[in-house]
């Protein structure tokens with residue numbers, strides 16, 4: 572067996588220990604004689620898997636009791652619509668930060684349901700930064716404020732939770748959830764698609780404070796109503812059972828390695844050494860304002876773009892794959908989520924240094 576270091580932005584690597592456990596349990600989960608995929612979602616085996624997954628997520632994220640955890644389908648993209656449907660609550664407008672491609676998509680969807688006030692935008696700066704606080708135009712009457720904590724494509728991450736006063740705060744945490752501790756109590760709602768830092772695609776996690784459940788706009792589809800999902804323990808219909816099982820294994824893996832504080836230490840070290848390699852190379856560059864550089868998604872360019880194809884081909888031979896940058900940005904992007912071992916980052920740095928030495 573030979574495994575590669577996969578720098579894909581998502582779906583992304585899963586921890587090897589998790590894949591091995593799933594393999595071990597593949598034909599016979601815990602003496603049930605079944606694969607988890609074959610179980611009824613209402614049976615006692617799967618119910619125990621779902622309950623344990625939620626309990627472990629609550630534990631690793633320290634989610635307060637007055638928050639519901641929903642395991643939904645439709646990806647983070649469905650939440651772009653579900654959020655205004657559930658959180659407008661009679662108000663006409665919502666505040667959105669525009670810091671990258673995912674913000675833009677959230678904004679475009681929200682505009683179908685309400686007026687969107689752009690608090691601040693970094694579009695003029697090519698989405699390479701977060702607008703400075705003194706430029707933010709927050710509307711005190713907004714139903715909520717939405718931001719994308721980590722822009723997966725641009726590699727831009729807010730350095731702190733924005734202070735929005737009494738206006739409820741909503742965050743798209745898709746590509747940075749579980750990378751470090753976060754104070755859940757600061758938020759009305761947190762959401763994240765699973766395929767970056769949680770588990771397989773097909774699952775989206777919504778963590779929502781109790782008092783934001785149960786007042787949707789007319790015409791909201793049943794499946795998008797948080798109250799329906801909460802009242803049915805996310806099993807109004809058939810949930811993505813296997814994805815939920817694997818996510819549960821990932822939460823257990825995080826617990827075993829010491830939780831998010833321990834994970835954050837490794838993540839910071841991985842990111843620091845990769846940025847440092849880029850900065851000191853004289854050959855590679857990262858366009859993002861240093862203070863807002865993502866720990867998870869690290870775009871970089873070569874000083875001669877005509878070498879891009881060679882770089883990627885050589886990387887592949889070295890077992891380092893999916894480094895091509897997003898089509899809207901070009902260059903390279905290394906996504907180094909929780910499941911990317913530190914040795915993978917070390918191997919990438921070694922390769923980058925060798926490539927630069929040969930080509931400068």
Ligand SMILES: *Cc1c(COP(=O)(O)O)cnc(C)c1O
Nearest residue numbers: 646647648673723743745746764
């Ligand atoms: C990937 C991603 C999304 C979209 O997730 P889907 O699950 O594919 O809908 C939204 N926001 C961010 C920040 C992402 O990285």
